[in-house]
Amino acid sequence: MEELDSAFVQDIEHRPNLKSTEPVDDGIPTIDLSALTLADTQKLASEIGLACQEWGFFQIINHGVPLELQRKVEKVAREFFELPSEEKRKVKRSEENRLGFYDSEHTTNVRDWKQLFDFLVEDRTVIPASPEPDDKELMTITNQWPLYPPELREVFQEYAKEMKKLTFKLLELITLSLGLPENRLSGYFNGQTSFVRINYYPPCPFPHLALGATRHKDTGVLTILAQDEVGGLQAKRKSDGEWIPVKPTPNAYVVNVGDVLQVWSNEKYQSVEHRVVVNTVKERMSIPFFFQPGPHVMVKPVEELLNGENRPKYKEYNWGKFFVTRSRSDFKKCEVENIQIQHFRL
Numbered sequence: 149m150e151e152l153d154s155a156f157v158q159d160i161e162h163r164p165n166l167k168s169t170e171p172v173d174d175g176i177p178t179i180d181l182s183a184l185t186l187a188d189t190q191k192l193a194s195e196i197g198l199a200c201q202e203w204g205f206f207q208i209i210n211h212g213v214p215l216e217l218q219r220k221v222e223k224v225a226r227e228f229f230e231l232p233s234e235e236k237r238k239v240k241r242s243e244e245n246r247l248g249f250y251d252s253e254h255t256t257n258v259r260d261w262k263q264l265f266d267f268l269v270e271d272r273t274v275i276p277a278s279p280e281p282d283d284k285e286l287m288t289i290t291n292q293w294p295l296y297p298p299e300l301r302e303v304f305q306e307y308a309k310e311m312k313k314l315t316f317k318l319l320e321l322i323t324l325s326l327g328l329p330e331n332r333l334s335g336y337f338n339g340q341t342s343f344v345r346i347n348y349y350p351p352c353p354f355p356h357l358a359l360g361a362t363r364h365k366d367t368g369v370l371t372i373l374a375q376d377e378v379g380g381l382q383a384k385r386k387s388d389g390e391w392i393p394v395k396p397t398p399n400a401y402v403v404n405v406g407d408v409l410q411v412w413s414n415e416k417y418q419s420v421e422h423r424v425v426v427n428t429v430k431e432r433m434s435i436p437f438f439f440q441p442g443p444h445v446m447v448k449p450v451e452e453l454l455n456g457e458n459r460p461k462y463k464e465y466n467w468g469k470f471f472v473t474r475s476r477s478d479f480k481k482c483e484v485e486n487i488q489i490q491h492f493r494l
């Protein structure tokens with residue numbers, strides 16, 4: 149067998165225990181959103197609030213995203229990844245333009261066994277021009293669309309629209325669950341920097357050494373993820389730190405709390421570490437939608453939630469600068485640990 153490039157090799161303590169990769173009944177809550185139409189909003193909000201608090205991960209069913217659209221997205225995505233490398237590289241991501249195709253993602257400075265394609269939900273998105281704190285310059289970034297498959301652009305843009313609709317619904321429920329008026333957080337998404345990622349994990353002959361996605365937390369507000377039937381996603385259970393496989397559930401989305409929601413809620417809801425183990429035989433695809441604020445937003449605990457017993461646990465930070473700094477460190481192997489919200493912990 150070939151040897152594994154050392155960039156992919158996980159430190160011993162982070163290598164997967166292969167005995168535990170079979171999907172089992174994971175206990176991660178499943179929430180039925182069809183109750184939304186029954187005007188039972190408060191009950192649903194409490195259910196979601198509890199899932200955010202106890203797990204930071206849950207699955208949603210009857211979410212209203214057309215199944216036919218989901219299937220189309222998967223089909224064109226698969227066709228794209230099956231193209232020859234030179235075709236995919238025509239829309240390759242660069243240090244300047246972080247959108248498009250990429251095949252050497254570094255999470256936590258270790259290379260992931262995957263390829264990916266990123267696109268913004270707003271075709272023109274404004275972000276800071278550099279990570280430097282004093283540099284006030286902004287720049288506009290745009291999507292890179294491949295020529296093949298020709299219908300990819302339209303299908304992906306339709307999907308982004310559906311994801312935005314669904315995520316605002318979830319945001320309102322989560323906001324209510326915090327005891328805030330449902331629109332309290334919506335304004336932070338003007339000029340949102342949200343994007344969709346298609347993750348494509350080829351089969352990997354080194355399941356004991358490499359990971360499809362190295363352990364990490366998502367930095368935005370919420371992630372809504374579609375995964376196929378192969379499985380491999382694992383979440384670190386809050387109660388005991390065990391890696392729990394997130395069972396593929398047909399037509400469901402996996403939702404997880406991101407760092408921004410952790411800060412807004414002053415840690416009532418916490419983002420949870422997760423990772424992806426590889427499969428030696430089957431390829432796998434997953435499609436996360438990263439719901440993220442506008443670049444100008446200063447992220448800090450929501451004031452109405454604070455009082456004498458609940459003092460702010462974070463100092464404020466600018467979302468745009470955080471996003472740009474983090475994107476650059478995922479792009480290549482860096483000498484230092486990438487930026488984390490822990491750096492703003494009071």
Ligand SMILES: O=C(O)CCC(=O)C(=O)O
Pocket residue numbers: 345347361366373375380381422423424433434436
């Ligand atoms: O592939 C998955 O199931 C999860 C991927 C993930 O965590 C990510 O892209 O942030």
Ligand SMILES: [Fe+2]
Pocket residue numbers: 364365366371422
């Ligand atoms: Fe993630």
